[in-house]
Amino acid sequence: MTAHILIVDDDPVQRRLLKNAVERYGHAAHVAENGRIALEFLKRNRRQFNVIVLDLMMPELDGLGFLQAATEIGLDIPVIVQTGQGGIETVVQAMRAGAFDFVVKPVSPERIAASIANALKVDYRDSKVKAVRKTKGAAVSFGDIVSASPDMLRVIDLAHRAAQSHIPVVLEGESGVGKEMIARAIQASGERANKPFITVNCGAIPANLVESILFGHEKGAFTGATERHTGKFMEADGGTLFLDEIGDLPLDVQVKLLRAVQQGEIETVGAGKVQKVDVRLISATNKDLIEEVRAGRFREDLYYRLNVFPITIPALRRRKEDIPHLARVFTERFSAEQKHERPLQVGSGAMALLTSYDWPGNIRQLENAIFRAVVLAEGGELTEKDFPQIAAQIPDFQSSELLATVVVPVEDYSTHDDAEQAMSDMLRQARAEAARSMSMFGASDNVIVSTDETGEVRKLADVEEELIRFALKFYRGQMSQVARKLGIGRSTLYRKLKDYGIDPDDPLKEAA
Numbered sequence: 001m002t003a004h005i006l007i008v009d010d011d012p013v014q015r016r017l018l019k020n021a022v023e024r025y026g027h028a029a030h031v032a033e034n035g036r037i038a039l040e041f042l043k044r045n046r047r048q049f050n051v052i053v054l055d056l057m058m059p060e061l062d063g064l065g066f067l068q069a070a071t072e073i074g075l076d077i078p079v080i081v082q083t084g085q086g087g088i089e090t091v092v093q094a095m096r097a098g099a100f101d102f103v104v105k106p107v108s109p110e111r112i113a114a115s116i117a118n119a120l121k122v123d124y125r126d127s128k129v130k131a132v133r134k135t136k137g138a139a140v141s142f143g144d145i146v147s148a149s150p151d152m153l154r155v156i157d158l159a160h161r162a163a164q165s166h167i168p169v170v171l172e173g174e175s176g177v178g179k180e181m182i183a184r185a186i187q188a189s190g191e192r193a194n195k196p197f198i199t200v201n202c203g204a205i206p207a208n209l210v211e212s213i214l215f216g217h218e219k220g221a222f223t224g225a226t227e228r229h230t231g232k233f234m235e236a237d238g239g240t241l242f243l244d245e246i247g248d249l250p251l252d253v254q255v256k257l258l259r260a261v262q263q264g265e266i267e268t269v270g271a272g273k274v275q276k277v278d279v280r281l282i283s284a285t286n287k288d289l290i291e292e293v294r295a296g297r298f299r300e301d302l303y304y305r306l307n308v309f310p311i312t313i314p315a316l317r318r319r320k321e322d323i324p325h326l327a328r329v330f331t332e333r334f335s336a337e338q339k340h341e342r343p344l345q346v347g348s349g350a351m352a353l354l355t356s357y358d359w360p361g362n363i364r365q366l367e368n369a370i371f372r373a374v375v376l377a378e379g380g381e382l383t384e385k386d387f388p389q390i391a392a393q394i395p396d397f398q399s400s401e402l403l404a405t406v407v408v409p410v411e412d413y414s415t416h417d418d419a420e421q422a423m424s425d426m427l428r429q430a431r432a433e434a435a436r437s438m439s440m441f442g443a444s445d446n447v448i449v450s451t452d453e454t455g456e457v458r459k460l461a462d463v464e465e466e467l468i469r470f471a472l473k474f475y476r477g478q479m480s481q482v483a484r485k486l487g488i489g490r491s492t493l494y495r496k497l498k499d500y501g502i503d504p505d506d507p508l509k510e511a512a
Helices: 012-024 035-048 063-072 088-096 109-120 150-163 179-188 207-215 251-263 289-294 300-306 320-337 348-356 362-376 419-434 460-474 479-486 490-500
Strands: 004-008 028-032 051-055 079-083 101-104 169-172 197-201 240-244 265-267 274-276 280-285 309-312 407-409 447-449
Touching: 004 012, 004 035, 012 028, 012 051, 012 109, 012 362, 028 035, 035 051, 035 063, 051 063, 051 109, 063 079, 063 088, 079 109, 101 109, 109 362, 150 179, 150 309, 169 179, 179 197, 179 240, 179 280, 207 251, 207 265, 251 265, 251 300, 289 300, 320 348, 320 362, 460 479, 460 490, 479 490
Parallel strands: 004 028, 004 051, 051 079, 079 101, 169 280, 169 309, 197 240, 240 280
Antiparallel strands: 265 274, 407 447
16 A cells, blocks of 8 residues: 655755655655644644654744654654754754654655665554555666666676576675676575565664664564564575675674574574574675775675675766766656656766766766756756756866857767768767756767867768778677667678778777
8 A cells, every 4th residue: 555754854955856756656745844834743643754854954833843843742643754954963852752764865766765764664553554656667677777888788797697596796996886786686696586576775874773774683582672572684584694784893893794504593682592584695895895804894704605606786986988878778768757748868068977976976976966967856847947956066067058069978879871871970969969068078988079179070981981980989899780770781780891991800099
């Protein structure tokens, strides 16, 4: 059934974004602009709501005040607090006041959805209300991971191999690079494809609850344990357990995890016996685990047990050729979710902006930025004005109206009978985009510059040569695909390689 989520936030833009994020996962969203109004809602009909998403910093009645008042009236609804200000002390206060979980602004739709899903699993009421979450879809396959980056293609190849065995895998990389997506693809491509896939964010669990959440606890095992709890290992039995941010696990829990990995046995908190489990373990970390071992924060024996098959996922700034594709995919998906009559397009100015940014938060940050832009968009095309936070972080970024140099992203073109017609069409598109395109301040690997240093339009042959070199690199020397994407025959392609002195095995090498 659909869960009812109460969003309490004084910022109208944030309320709108959260409302869309909640509805995106199949839940019903209700909004209140401050804690006082939210309390009035609850006093009238508290059983209407399954989860509350609460901002901590609000006028009239802030988040901590709301939590205190909610405790006084005996509120039994899980509360997820969100904060953009204050330190860990504020979060600790909120958790002590009864908050179920916390998220830091700006929160991604996936993060808030995961937190809500966890909250819905907790039996806060005698009626044990449980809501069915609308997931992001069925299993993720390797076909869903599209990349033009050689480093990322290497990652996909390694993950493919790992999927054919039960070997423990450690996915290394910065936060937001797509570690969970790779883990899901490994699961979906192996023998456990139709078995449970359970995710645990080790860094988001209070230290005193990690053991209980992983291995479960018996009723009465500790103060507050009023019911028996099945741990994540038992939930994943027969399937895959994905331990995200495993480097944050406390040392005492690492001992029990080592036993589970070595012997396939777990011990529930408060139980006097061990249980056998059959779990394929995939771990992820944004830390250097070997450095954690040297610092004494991670057990060496556990490290070698887990780190049998490490896969390092590159940061998005290291594979910027993927940004245009990801931007279009996210825009199309969010346009459909927001029920736009026609999918929004990403304008060339916006694409230049997105590609020039380094994305410290990686794919997750890019996805969240586009989600926000689509939700708030007023026209049929996303422009640089829809990404003010990104533009503000690029000091040298200028308005397209002030630039004469045109940088045209490389696109697929329809088949033409001869290459000259194809190139002519591309130049016409370049001129059409000139009014709203902007410079990338130096050519990168996935752009074609249409003017030279003097500001004059480059010769057709020079642009054609550069495009052929790029296509050879992009499609990794697969001549049939290069010819098809360029819209020319293989014989024509080979002739042009000879004319321009291009080595198909080393397309970036300049002719002697």
